[in-house]
Amino acid sequence: MASLMFTDCSSMSSTLLHVNGPRRGAILFRQCVGQLRLRSTASGRGCSLSIRCSSSPSSATSVDGKAVAKTIRDEIAIDVSRMKESIGVVPGLAVILVGDRKDSATYVRNKKKACESVGIKSLEVRLAEDCSEEQVLKSISCFNDDPSIHGILVQLPLPSHMDEQNILNAVSIEKDVDGFHPLNIGRLAMRGRDPLFVPCTPKGCIELLHRYNVEIKGKRAVVIGRSNIVGMPAALLLQREDATVSIIHSRTKNPEEITREADIIIAAVGQPNMVRGSWIKPGAVIIDVGINPVDDPNAPRGYRLVGDVCYEEACKIASAITPVPGGVGPMTIAMLLSNTLISAKRIHNFK
Numbered sequence: 001m002a003s004l005m006f007t008d009c010s011s012m013s014s015t016l017l018h019v020n021g022p023r024r025g026a027i028l029f030r031q032c033v034g035q036l037r038l039r040s041t042a043s044g045r046g047c048s049l050s051i052r053c054s055s056s057p058s059s060a061t062s063v064d065g066k067a068v069a070k071t072i073r074d075e076i077a078i079d080v081s082r083m084k085e086s087i088g089v090v091p092g093l094a095v096i097l098v099g100d101r102k103d104s105a106t107y108v109r110n111k112k113k114a115c116e117s118v119g120i121k122s123l124e125v126r127l128a129e130d131c132s133e134e135q136v137l138k139s140i141s142c143f144n145d146d147p148s149i150h151g152i153l154v155q156l157p158l159p160s161h162m163d164e165q166n167i168l169n170a171v172s173i174e175k176d177v178d179g180f181h182p183l184n185i186g187r188l189a190m191r192g193r194d195p196l197f198v199p200c201t202p203k204g205c206i207e208l209l210h211r212y213n214v215e216i217k218g219k220r221a222v223v224i225g226r227s228n229i230v231g232m233p234a235a236l237l238l239q240r241e242d243a244t245v246s247i248i249h250s251r252t253k254n255p256e257e258i259t260r261e262a263d264i265i266i267a268a269v270g271q272p273n274m275v276r277g278s279w280i281k282p283g284a285v286i287i288d289v290g291i292n293p294v295d296d297p298n299a300p301r302g303y304r305l306v307g308d309v310c311y312e313e314a315c316k317i318a319s320a321i322t323p324v325p326g327g328v329g330p331m332t333i334a335m336l337l338s339n340t341l342i343s344a345k346r347i348h349n350f351k
């Protein structure tokens with residue numbers, strides 16, 4: 001039983017914070033700057049809580065990644081048909097899937113569906129779990145040379161007998177729509193330089209902040225997690241947007257204390273409900289990248305998805321938060337389509 005202590009709700013004062021919904025009018029949010037009494041019961045992975053508060057607690061805006069992703073797909077579809085009509089080129093994405101992980105197969109299917117929905121051509125190569133690294137490299141090389149392919153994605157994780165670095169390095173930097181090539185990451189890290197592609201998930205996180213008019217410049221941002229594909233590039237992107245950035249990882253001594261300083265939190269660790277209400281500064285904006293399956297016998301699939309942030313606690317303290325599912329996940333796929341379109345436009349010099 002964890003107990004989070006805020007005291008005396010009746011002295012709660014509030015300031016109004018402006019956050020705009022995507023393409024909607026301004027919404028006003030109550031930023032709770034007073035102290036609340038909050039008791040939470042942490043049982044296993046779930047987290048339930050009860051707030052005893054004399055006035056009703058403020059509730060965060062749900063940052064609707066699903067809706068924003070739909071808007072972005074519509075924008076992309078318009079550009080794709082404009083390109084096809086004026087120069088006869090259809091953007092093409094190649095996806096390489098090695099092995100038969102169920103989750104990977106689902107993601108790849110969703111990417112394919114998303115491509116179809118905007119008119120991007122998609123090609124899929126499936127290789128057996130026990131195929132050789134050379135076979136993967138050969139597929140990559142084929143797509144590198146294929147002028148009808150503008151983006152190449154190697155679905156991760158790869159089987160353990162393969163050298164991921166070796167394989168990601170083989171993708172032509174001009175077609176690296178995942179943005180995982182070291183040259184792209186290096187350019188992302190350097191001032192005055194620009195990568196050809198920004199990794200999809202971090203790009204989706206920043207896009208959500210932009211579309212909800214969350215100011216990043218001069219704000220304190222905390223990224224929880226330092227993976228090559230999300231945490232690290234997310235921190236680099238926030239820094240490029242002039243935030244003051246801290247990165248929290250498994251060896252950080254006082255993660256809760258540091259996170260509590262943040263105006264913007266990007267959580268990408270893969271630990272269900274790790275970030276609790278007590279970690280959050282009132283009024284903070286939270287982007288939850290975690291997509292963690294937890295057993296739930298009542299759910300149709302036998303499990304449900306939860307984020308890295310305890311949503312029920314966080315939504316009472318934050319000013320805005322992404323749900324899981326329906327937050328960052330759909331944005332990742334929308335950004336993959338965006339990167340594929342950017343690539344095709346660049347290769348064909350189409351504005």
Ligand SMILES: Nc1nc(=O)c2c([nH]1)NC[C@@H]1CN(c3ccc(C(=O)N[C@@H](CCC(=O)O)C(=O)O)cc3)C=[N+]21
Binds near residue numbers: 107110178291326329
């Ligand atoms: N080379 C590579 N690039 C990737 O971008 C990549 C990858 N490998 N490997 C796996 C991860 C994971 N990933 C997701 C994309 C969309 C959702 C998504 O749309 N999720 C839905 C829920 C889906 C469901 O209900 O199962 C949502 O959050 O609303 C999730 C996860 C991309 N990844």
